[in-house]
Amino acid sequence: MAEPLIHVRHLYKSYGDLVAVNDLDFDVPPARCVAFLGPNGAGKTTMMKTLYGKADPDRRDDTEIRVLGFDPRTDELEVKARSGVVPQENSLDVELNVLQNLRIFSTFYGIPWRKARDRVDYLLDFMELEEKRTAKVRELSGGMQRRLIIARALLNNPSLLILDEPTTGLDPQVRQLIWDKLRSLKRSGVTILLTTHYMDEAYQIADSVLIMDHGVKVLEGNPGQLLTEHMESHVLELINVDAQSQVESHISDGEIRTEGSGERVLYYSSDLDRLQAMVGELSPGEYHLRQVNLEDLFLKSTGRSLNVHQ
Amino acid sequence: MSTSSTTAPVGPGDTAGPGGTAGPGFADGTHHELSAGRPPLAHRLYSVWLRHVRVYSKNLISNALPPFLEPLIFLVGLGLGLSRYIGVMEGLPYVEYLASGLMMTAAMFTAAFECSFGTFIRLEFDKVYDGMLGAPITADNLLVGEILWAGTKGFVFSLSVLVIVGVFGILPVGRMLLAPFLGFLTGTMFAALGFLVTSWVKNINQFNFFFSGFISPMFFFAGVVFPVDNLPAVVRPISEILPLTHPVRVTRAFSTGEFEPILWWDLAYMILMTVGVGWYAIHRLRRKLIQ
Numbered sequence: 209m210a211e212p213l214i215h216v217r218h219l220y221k222s223y224g225d226l227v228a229v230n231d232l233d234f235d236v237p238p239a240r241c242v243a244f245l246g247p248n249g250a251g252k253t254t255m256m257k258t259l260y261g262k263a264d265p266d267r268r269d270d271t272e273i274r275v276l277g278f279d280p281r282t283d284e285l286e287v288k289a290r291s292g293v294v295p296q297e298n299s300l301d302v303e304l305n306v307l308q309n310l311r312i313f314s315t316f317y318g319i320p321w322r323k324a325r326d327r328v329d330y331l332l333d334f335m336e337l338e339e340k341r342t343a344k345v346r347e348l349s350g351g352m353q354r355r356l357i358i359a360r361a362l363l364n365n366p367s368l369l370i371l372d373e374p375t376t377g378l379d380p381q382v383r384q385l386i387w388d389k390l391r392s393l394k395r396s397g398v399t400i401l402l403t404t405h406y407m408d409e410a411y412q413i414a415d416s417v418l419i420m421d422h423g424v425k426v427l428e429g430n431p432g433q434l435l436t437e438h439m440e441s442h443v444l445e446l447i448n449v450d451a452q453s454q455v456e457s458h459i460s461d462g463e464i465r466t467e468g469s470g471e472r473v474l475y476y477s478s479d480l481d482r483l484q485a486m487v488g489e490l491s492p493g494e495y496h497l498r499q500v501n502l503e504d505l506f507l508k509s510t511g512r513s514l515n516v517h518q
Numbered sequence: 519m520s521t522s523s524t525t526a527p528v529g530p531g532d533t534a535g536p537g538g539t540a541g542p543g544f545a546d547g548t549h550h551e552l553s554a555g556r557p558p559l560a561h562r563l564y565s566v567w568l569r570h571v572r573v574y575s576k577n578l579i580s581n582a583l584p585p586f587l588e589p590l591i592f593l594v595g596l597g598l599g600l601s602r603y604i605g606v607m608e609g610l611p612y613v614e615y616l617a618s619g620l621m622m623t624a625a626m627f628t629a630a631f632e633c634s635f636g637t638f639i640r641l642e643f644d645k646v647y648d649g650m651l652g653a654p655i656t657a658d659n660l661l662v663g664e665i666l667w668a669g670t671k672g673f674v675f676s677l678s679v680l681v682i683v684g685v686f687g688i689l690p691v692g693r694m695l696l697a698p699f700l701g702f703l704t705g706t707m708f709a710a711l712g713f714l715v716t717s718w719v720k721n722i723n724q725f726n727f728f729f730s731g732f733i734s735p736m737f738f739f740a741g742v743v744f745p746v747d748n749l750p751a752v753v754r755p756i757s758e759i760l761p762l763t764h765p766v767r768v769t770r771a772f773s774t775g776e777f778e779p780i781l782w783w784d785l786a787y788m789i790l791m792t793v794g795v796g797w798y799a800i801h802r803l804r805r806k807l808i809q
Binding site: 223254257260261262263264284285286288289290291292293294295297298299300301302303304308311312313315316317318357360361370 | 555556557561562564565568569572573576577644645646647648649650651652653654655656808809
């Protein structure tokens with residue numbers, strides 16, 4: 209096992225009485241992609257910001273943070289010089305065009321423009337923005353702006369890429385494209401850290417997911433493995449709650465776990481035959497029988513009701 | 519070490535970390551030297567300053583015309599109008615008296631706007647800083663760079679007044695060549711004050727108090743349009759406290775050629791004000807940039 213690229217122990221961050229990150233531990237090995245999942249207010253963004261000095265963690269003696277061999281609390285510049293950051297909200301200069309935006313950042317990284325130009329050509333091609341090089345940012349679609357920010361974060365050829373909700377609000381085509389690019393970056397050795405609300409995103413590109421809730425790590429591991437370890441294999445969603453009485457006779461023993469969410473009842477089981485027997489009692493349209501997914505695990509581990517920050 | 523997974527050679531800048539890694543090998547293999555550690559402080563300040571220059575010069579026509587038009591309007595409106603009645607003020611022809619003061623008010627207004635409304639918008643609406651702070655720049659670098667930018671605007675705006683008064687032959691330009699540098703100092707001082715107010719306000723409308731209650735009155739009570747000595751005795755000490763009084767007195771000395779020892783106090787005031795208020799305001803603003 210390679211030495212971790214990111215090493216975090218006992219990370220705390222509070223805002224007044226609110227504890228946003230509460231005793232978080234994790235390691236990220238090089239050239240891996242780790243996805244942080246959790247409801248709004250779970251502390252994902254705050255955690256990410258502490259890694260590059262955008263947020264100060266609580267001062268405690270037992271906190272350890274190493275990112276690329278540096279402590280961001282004292283060496284944020286060393287960390288940022290070797291990382292790329294994609295913040296949650298688009299932060300481009302909308303009056304300027306694509307090239308001008310990249311040029312400003314190449315100066316921030318200390319790369320002379322004549323040297324950066326090859327890199328920019330390469331990145332515009334990589335993020336499929338070649339035709340937009342002289343377009344004003346204001347005229348770009350949301351998906352193009354997002355891709356431009358990713359290109360901007362790659363200007364310094366970073367070892368670590370930190371992305372806060374990279375595909376939120378984008379259409380499926382752009383999401384697929386961004387996932388492809390992130391996979392290809394990972395293959396070339398870039399370590400990727402991302403937060404997301406999309407379970408399929410985590411499943412598609414992450415080697416490992418970390419589920420947070422109320423600032424605490426709830427679960428961590430390979431998405432597939434987590435599902436096998438913590439979940440039944442299938443779920444029967446009963447969409448028509450009035451039909452509950454028709455299937456009740458099948459759930460007498462412990463083989464089926466029932467979960468209610470108001471207008472829907474979910475029956476989890478690893479015994480597919482049993483769920484299919486239940487389906488026999490129902491009419492089409494009243495149910496949906498499927499494999500469990502990361503969203504089921506997420507809802508199981510973080511609870512179905514909304515918290516005050518959502 | 520998992521360098522086996524990389525396709526490009528590991529660059530010198532990538533050796534620092536454990537996992538020492540991953541000169542993330544883009545196939546062109548030319549830029550593993552790109553992430554070679556932090557740029558030096560001077561470069562970081564320069565890059566922030568240059569960002570503002572580039573964004574500002576993007577709309578050069580609409581941004582560069584007002585600094586020439588405004589002094590022209592003031593000189594024509596107040597100068598030509600009033601000078602028929604006033605003639606000479608403190609030994610100077612009134613238009614000349616007014617023009618030397620306007621060089622500093624131009625620097626004041628542009629810097630105060632830049633570091634109040636401008637900073638607030640970048641912070642709260644455009645989220646520009648969030649992006650910039652992902653690059654190797656600290657919050658302090660970013661804010662100091664912005665003060666230097668406001669100082670530059672102060673320089674350019676005083677210079678444009680100088681160009682106008684030179685073209686119209688109002689002032690002997692040769693004697694006033696140092697005034698734009700004073701405009702730079704004035705700009706940084708009002709940038710620091712603007713930052714302080716920005717660190718206080720909860721919403722953008724509260725800047726109205728700063729401009730209506732502090733900046734605009736200074737136009738009249740800092741010796742720009744009439745000498746502060748003419749103010750009632752109770753008000754005079756107040757005008758001595760006002761920041762604009764000091765650069766105006768220095769620039770007027772350039773105009774008259776009479777340099778009194780009090781000018782040292784004026785310069786000291788400007789430097790102390792800029793450094794003191796600037797340091798405190800950056801300390802406060804940092805908490806808005808770093809969570």
